[in-house]
Amino acid sequence: MTSNDEELDDFEQRTRALLQESVSRIDGRLRSRLNQARHAALAELERPRRTSFWRSFGLAPAAGVVAALALAVVLWAPRPGQMSPVAEGGSSAVEDLDLVADGETFDLIQQGDGGFYEWAVAQADAGPEATS
Amino acid sequence: MSAFATLASVYNTPVAMHGDVDITDSNTTTDSRALNQFLASVELKAFKIAQSALRHEHDALDAVQDAMLQLTRAYADRPAEEWRPLFYRILENRIRDMQRRRTVRARIMAWLPAHRDEDDEDGFDPISQAPSEEVTPTRRLELDEAMTALEEALHDLPNRQRQAFLLRNLEGMDVAQVAAAMGCSEGSVKTHHFRALKALRARLGEFSP
Numbered sequence: 284m285t286s287n288d289e290e291l292d293d294f295e296q297r298t299r300a301l302l303q304e305s306v307s308r309i310d311g312r313l314r315s316r317l318n319q320a321r322h323a324a325l326a327e328l329e330r331p332r333r334t335s336f337w338r339s340f341g342l343a344p345a346a347g348v349v350a351a352l353a354l355a356v357v358l359w360a361p362r363p364g365q366m367s368p369v370a371e372g373g374s375s376a377v378e379d380l381d382l383v384a385d386g387e388t389f390d391l392i393q394q395g396d397g398g399f400y401e402w403a404v405a406q407a408d409a410g411p412e413a414t415s
Numbered sequence: 416m417s418a419f420a421t422l423a424s425v426y427n428t429p430v431a432m433h434g435d436v437d438i439t440d441s442n443t444t445t446d447s448r449a450l451n452q453f454l455a456s457v458e459l460k461a462f463k464i465a466q467s468a469l470r471h472e473h474d475a476l477d478a479v480q481d482a483m484l485q486l487t488r489a490y491a492d493r494p495a496e497e498w499r500p501l502f503y504r505i506l507e508n509r510i511r512d513m514q515r516r517r518t519v520r521a522r523i524m525a526w527l528p529a530h531r532d533e534d535d536e537d538g539f540d541p542i543s544q545a546p547s548e549e550v551t552p553t554r555r556l557e558l559d560e561a562m563t564a565l566e567e568a569l570h571d572l573p574n575r576q577r578q579a580f581l582l583r584n585l586e587g588m589d590v591a592q593v594a595a596a597m598g599c600s601e602g603s604v605k606t607h608h609f610r611a612l613k614a615l616r617a618r619l620g621e622f623s624p
Binding site for chain 2: 295304306309324328
């Protein structure tokens with residue numbers, strides 16, 4: 284060991300003593316906070332860890348995929364005896380979803396503008412001469 | 416516990432009502448006691464390490480508490496000899512997260528010159544808060560000055576150097592344990608530690624605590 288190493292060792296010993304002293308001087312308030320933190324952490328261990336039945340068999344991802352597929356089938360599959368929404372109205376189910384999800388449109392319908400739509404339907408039924 | 420024993424215990428787990436599986440076992444109390452002893456043995460040093468990096472009492476407490484919680488939640492069933500390196504690795508990650516968040520927040524605050532950071536009002540209160548009654552006022556002052564100088568010097572070290580130095584010199588871990596805690600080779604630990612010592616020595620000189 285060189286003299287330089289010995290100096291480093293001496294320095295290291297002094298810094299180590301100082302660090303230990305600084306730990307011993309941590310006040311009671313902080314010690315109490317740390318104690319509380321420790322007990323809060325240990326309370327997690329005492330709490331019974333309850334795992335979902337599905338998760339216990341590793342079926343949660345599979346159940347999610349099945350649910351997504353079922354939703355897709357419901358949205359896109361045509362009902363018996365009824366044309367596909369896409370073929371009938373030229374709009375897709377996704378657009379229908381957008382319509383439902385659009386809060387502004389929903390509010391407009393709720394505000395009682397039904398009269399305008401009834402008038403528009405009557406005009407369309409009467410034919411082109413009624414509008415001229 | 417062998418892999419076979421682990422599997423056997425899973426398949427023999429009783430199924431409780433309401434579709435949940437109760438995995439509480441009789442070893443919980445023993446684990447809790449051992450974990451309590453371990454956490455009690457590291458909490459003060461861990462706080463000093465976090466405070467040295469963050470220089471903020473509340474943040475340091477939060478970091479230690481988070482590390483305790485994460486160790487308990489995720490690694491309580493690991494062998495007790497693994498807890499120390501795991502705990503300090505979690506703590507260091509938490510400290511790094513806080514430092515990053517602080518950097519981002521400082522950048523954002525730079526755009527808001529009128530804003531005053533309320534956290535800064537707490538200020539950094541060094542260890543001199545509660546001096547020991549056994550030392551004389553003069554000696555206490557010398558210790559306070561030496562500690563403050565050492566803490567400032569430690570804070571200015573690069574993260575990895577400070578971590579290596581404190582885990583070796585404050586926590587008393589050997590090189591292999593520090594390497595496990597830092598997730599690097601033993602050679603890297605030695606290099607970081609040597610550089611830390613060199614930087615501290617150059618800065619503090621022959622201080623005498």
